[in-house]
Amino acid sequence: AAGVIQSPRHLIKEKRETATLKCYPIPRHDTVYWYQQGPGQDPQFLISFYEKMQSDKGSIPDRFSAQQFSDYHSELNMSSLELGDSALYFCASSLGGTGYQETQYFGPGTRLLVL
Template sequence: AAGVIQSPRHLIKEKRETATLKCYPIPRHDTVYWYQQGPGQDPQFLISFYEKMQSDKGSIPDRFSAQQFSDYHSELNMSSLELGDSALYFCASSSFGGRYNEQFFGPGTRLTVL
């Protein structure tokens, strides 16, 4: 079965650079969630989209922005990168925007800021 696809899987950037992370949800899933997981920490919710509209916002820095496109894929844009942004970034998708619908997680993008 198709899973959530994230690209790139690994990304190395310098401080103050920008980065774009991409997420391709499971086919027919219309809701996308972004989470950040620091080393040894639990995933922290950043932002979510339902039917291309932002549905919820968590602890996402103002330097980050995201959107969901007409084909339901989503991109997380990160600017003015800081060392503390080094983390695993997970995208999850679910269907119909339902609260009790399982969120399927992608493999993550490991971002390293030097």
């Protein structure tokens, strides 16, 4: 079965640079979530989209922005990168909006290292 695809899988950036992470949800899934997992930490919710509209916002820095496109893929744009942004970034997708019964399926993550 098709899974969530994230690219790139690994990314190395310098401080103050920008990065763009991409997420391709499972086919027919209309909802995308972004999570950040720091070293040894649990995943923290950043932002979510349903039908190309932002549906909820978590602890996402103002330096970050995201959007969901007409084909339902999503991009997380990160600017003015800081050392503390080094983390594993997960995308998850689900079907049918953010309804409570829906399971979120996670991608393999993008490991970002800021030097």
